[in-house]
Amino acid sequence: MSLRLSTVILPYLRWHEGGRAAWQRAEQLGFHTAFTYDHLAWRTFRDGPWYGAVPTLTAAAAATDRLRLGTLVTSPNFRHPVTLAKELISLDDISNGRITLGIGAGGNGFDATTLLKSGQEPWTPRERADRFGEFVPLLDRLLTEDSVSYDGDFYAAHEARNIPGCVQRPRLPFAVAATGPRGMKLAARHGQAWVTTGDPKLYETGTPEQSVQAIHGQVEKLAAACAAVGRDASELDKILLTGFTPDRGRPLESLDAFVDFAGRHAELGFTDIVIHWPIPDSDFAADEKVFERIAMEAPAQLA
Secondary structure, eight states, X not given: OOOXXXXXXXXXXXXXXXXXXXXXXXXXXXXXXXXXXXXXXXXXXXXXXXXXXXXXXXXXXXXXXXXXXXXXXXXXXXXXHHXXXXXXXXXXXXXXSOEEEEEOOOOSSGGGSTXXXXXXXXXXXXXXXXXXXXXHHHHHHHHHOSEEEEEOSSOEEEEEEOOSOOSSSSXXXXXXXXXXXXXXXXXXXXXXEEEEOOOGGGTTTOOHHHHHXXXXXXXXHHHHXXXXXXXXXXXXXXXXXXXXXXXXXXXXXXXXXXXXXXXXXHTTTOOEEEEEOOOTTSTTOOXXXXXXXXXXXXXXXXX
């Protein structure tokens, strides 16, 4: 399989002042998928404009024809499986089956505490993993069964109707973000793809070589998790969301730099590389001409 190239378009632009144009340009450039973050706010963008992922993807679905669309990633931090399932079924219908759900346990960022009562402690990593472990299987059922009743530790559903289900059968694909053993098990059982950003411990002080080795270890852990449930890891697409390895933005400095970066990760078994749409004066600043050249020329060099 040729390495696919996708992008992330952050939802900070007004739709009629650059937002729609970016999604349409992503389709013109030939990206396989255009994702967006599903957050209430995010890091350095917290005090600026930021729009909702599902309405943005709905508008993008209406403004494009071939481009796959998705979240990277949705989490239980502020989502409930029942209401999310209804939105996803609607979005899959509007897009005529072009939606991928990137999903993860969530972090401890700004929107992890937005819904908490005053004095309530944020969820610990273990609590987030516990919720995620219940969230994913329930969402799987909600997107594949006409009616679901469930009473769990964190979530409940009483005769939740989801007719007619997804356009994509048996449901839209899950791209599960995971690095730990519990998340890997969920990816192995429920994922059509697995997502990583690399090893966060290496972001500040690690080297690109150390990062590649760490990611290789993650790929091996995924293979073991798949084997444990009787599944071949080659059945899962493997997605690398760039921008969070020690290389940071260097792979987008030139076409050759990107081809070298992407090639090293393709050798690890990755099927998809995701790059951020350039945003001036941000962590994702990049030369737009170089970015577009990468989009148009890199896939052929990586075939």
